[in-house]
Every structure is written in structure tokens, then in C-alpha cells.
Amino acid sequence: MGLQATSTLSVDTARSSGGRRKIYPWIVFALAFGLLLSDYMSRQVLSAVFPILKADWDLSDSHLASLSSVVALMVGLLTFPLSLLADRWGRVKSLILMAVLWSVATLLCAIAQSYEQMLGARFLVGVGEAAYGSVGIAVVLSVFAPRVHAMLAGAFMAGGSFGSVIGVAIGGFIAVQFSWRWSFAAMAIFGLILVALFRALVTEKKLAAYAVEGSAGAAAEPDGYRAPVSTLFTNPAVLFAYIGGGLQMFTAAVLLAWLPSFFNRYYDLAPDKAGVMASVFVLLVGSGMVVCGFITDRFSHDNSAKKWTTAIVYCVISLVSLGIGLRLGTGTAQLVLLGIGAFFSAGCSGPTAAMVANLTHHSIRASAMGTLTVANNLLGLALGPFVIGILADHLGLLRALQLSPLVYIAAVVAFVAGKRAYPAGIRRLENLQKAPAMDA
Structure with a gap:
């Protein structure tokens, strides 16, 4: 009873603070969306430096393609199992670990000295990004009413393309002005800054306090049938x-x-x-x-x-x-x-x-x-x-x-x-x- 009363009190406290109640879900959305941008910036910045890598390392187009496709391959293979794991281990902890991994792996791309090292770093980028989309949208939808879920899901999915735009445009500019290595480093630094903000502001307890009844991720229907x-x-x-x-x-x-x-x-x-x-x-x-x-x-x-x-x-x-x-x-x-x-x-x-x-x-x-x-x-x-x-x-x-x-x-x-x-x-x-x- 004591635990239930404490839980109820925390929810009531969150809901009683009207301003915070309305603002916090949007903070969660903004940070999750920002990490999605970082996800695709880290993934697509490679396309902007294709011509430079091809010349510097004398790579074939199939080599360049493999550096791009290995990320999507890992996402395709690992999305389902890692999503299940995140549901059991904790979504917030999982998102933080994912973002740290893809940001550090992007930093490894910046210091890669050969095609093989770059391929290994891109492999790790894919592992880190694998389940972010499915777990991230579940976190976002959990603190919003179902009536706005379609709009939010559409905006969240489109964030991948917007992140790609930023990654390609900024990555190409940095590569020409400085070097292609700084293109990757800039994406990694941006991701790590967002991870720090996400870690400071989003926790499982806060998400539980602001959770909306009937939102995505509800465990089961009243009849318990799955x-x-x-x-x-x-x-x-x-x-x-x-x-x-x-x-x-x-x-x-x-x-x-x-x-x-x-x-x-x-x-x-x-x-x-x-x-x-x-x-x-x-x-x-x-x-x-x-x-x-x-x-x-x-x-x-x-x-x-x-x-x-x-x-x-x-x-x-x-x-x-x-x-x-x-x-x-x-x-x-x-x-x-x-x-x-x-x-x-x-x-x-x-x-x-x-x-x-x-x-x-x-x-x-x-x-x-x-x-x-x-x-x-x-x-x-x-x-x-x-x-x-x-x-x-x-x-x-x-x-x-x-x-x-x-x-x-x-x-x-x-x-x-x-x-x-x-x-x-x-x-x-x-x-x-x-x-x-x-x-x-």
C-alpha cells in the first residue's frame, strides 16, 4: 500500500503542476528528436565525404557503398531484438547507451586510417543506431495523449530525413573548409552533448510520473490477451x-x-x-x-x-x-x-x-x-x-x-x-x- 500511495502521490504531484505538466513532454520530444537528428547526421555525413574518401584512399564505389550499407544492415538485423531488450532493461538507459555508442563510433570514423578501420567504426555506428527509432518513439508517445500520436509519429519519422539533410550539408562544408575527419568529429561532439542533456533531464521515474493513460507502450489490455x-x-x-x-x-x-x-x-x-x-x-x-x-x-x-x-x-x-x-x-x-x-x-x-x-x-x-x-x-x-x-x-x-x-x-x-x-x-x-x- 505504501508503494502504491507513493506512486500515486508522485503522479498527482506531476499533474498538479500545470505548467510543468504541459512543458515536460515537449522537452522529452525535443531531446529525443534531437538525438534522432544526431543519429541520421552521424549516418549520412559519410555521403558528403564520399568523393574525398574515394580520392584519398583510392576506394571503389562498392567500397564506398559498403561503408554506407553496413549501418543499415546492422539496423535491420538488430532492431527487433534490441527493442525487446530495451523494454526489459529500461528504455531511458537503453537510449543513452545507444547514443553514446554511435557518437563514440562516429569519433572513431574521424581517426580511421584505412578502409578496414572505417568499416569497423561504421559497423559500431549501426549497432548503436539499431533500435533508436522504435525505442525513441515509444518514449515520446508515452507522455502524450493518444489524440496527437499520429502527428508526433509522423514528425518523428520525418526527422530522419531532416537529420540526413543537416549531416550532408554541414558535413560537406566542414570537409572542404577543414577536413573530412572534422566532419565526423563534429557529428560525434553534437551527439555527446545531446546525450548529456538527455541524461540530465529524462529519467524513468519522470516518464512514469508524466505517463498518459492509454498511451503507446501500455503493457496489456484488460483481458490480458496477447x-x-x-x-x-x-x-x-x-x-x-x-x-x-x-x-x-x-x-x-x-x-x-x-x-x-x-x-x-x-x-x-x-x-x-x-x-x-x-x-x-x-x-x-x-x-x-x-x-x-x-x-x-x-x-x-x-x-x-x-x-x-x-x-x-x-x-x-x-x-x-x-x-x-x-x-x-x-x-x-x-x-x-x-x-x-x-x-x-x-x-x-x-x-x-x-x-x-x-x-x-x-x-x-x-x-x-x-x-x-x-x-x-x-x-x-x-x-x-x-x-x-x-x-x-x-x-x-x-x-x-x-x-x-x-x-x-x-x-x-x-x-x-x-x-x-x-x-x-x-x-x-x-x-x-x-x-x-x-x-x-
């Missing part, structure tokens, strides 16, 4: 959503990794200016994720099956725009088409997440989102830059980039199949939701 984890993989419609979502990230990942090199080689821009130019397109990718999600919500408010349609449309627009744009000569027309393609290149992210949420039981929805993250990384973020790097060694970078939009065809096939399987998938979910009542 759907089998196997249902994440036995519903064909969900599987098609995973596959389509991962494949649509392929070309978006290629743009994030290779646009600085594209502008350096074919527009004759110095690495800093190439990074700034590429950052504009990366910003379009992130903005497109937000806008396309909004359009999808408005278009499908009366019929959730229409989300599949919007995903197909976004893929087709990117396929056509990038397919034509990359075959034009350098100039304004090419840049306009590349901009349109970039805007819609990851537009399926919101619809795909909504499809997965609609088709999975509430008790394992977080695991479903983790599975989608794995698919996005293994099929898109890791595979895309690496495959294009290998092709670039044999065909040239431009020819390799011209082939990358063709992956949207496979994504469209997956989304069309998913749309056909969707009604049966909904029926499967309805039967699963009736299971607790039948057991009772």
Missing part, C-alpha cells in the same frame, strides 16, 4: 506490406547515399556544394513522407483499402519521374524531374505503416512496426546503396542510378497483391480479435 507473434508473418496482406514497404525504400536510400557523388561527378560541384545541392533533394524526400501521409489520410478516410492505391500511385510517380530524369542531360529539366521523384520516393512510408497497423492485433503492433523497420532496412536502406555501388563499378554511377527506379516495379507488384489480399487479411484480424471472447 496475439501470437507468429501472426506477424501468417497474414499474406501484412507480408506484402512489409515487402512493398521495404522495396519502395530502395531508391530513396540510393538518392540519400549517392546524390552528393552524382552532383560532384556530373555537375562538377565541389564536395561542399554537392552536399548542399543533395541536401535539398533529401529535404524533399522527408517533406514528401509527411505530405504523402497527409494526402493518404484524407483520401482514405472513408475506406482504408485506398491506402494501397495511394502507395501504388506514389511508386509510379517516382518510377516515371526518376526514370526519365536520370536519362536526361544535366540541367534544369533533369533537376525538376529528380525533385519530383525524390518527393514521392519514400511517400509510401506512411501508408505502409498504416496498412501494417490495420492488419495486426493491437497487442503486438509495436513488434509489427519493428518488423516493418527491419524490412525497410534490409530491402531498402542497406540493399539499395550497396547494389548501386557494385553496379557503378561495372557500369558507371550514372548508368547504375538509371537502373535503380526499376525496383519500384517490384514494389508496385507487392502493393497490388496486398490490396487484393487485404479483405481476407481484415477477416483474419477480426477472427483473431474474437479469440479472447471465445476463450472466455
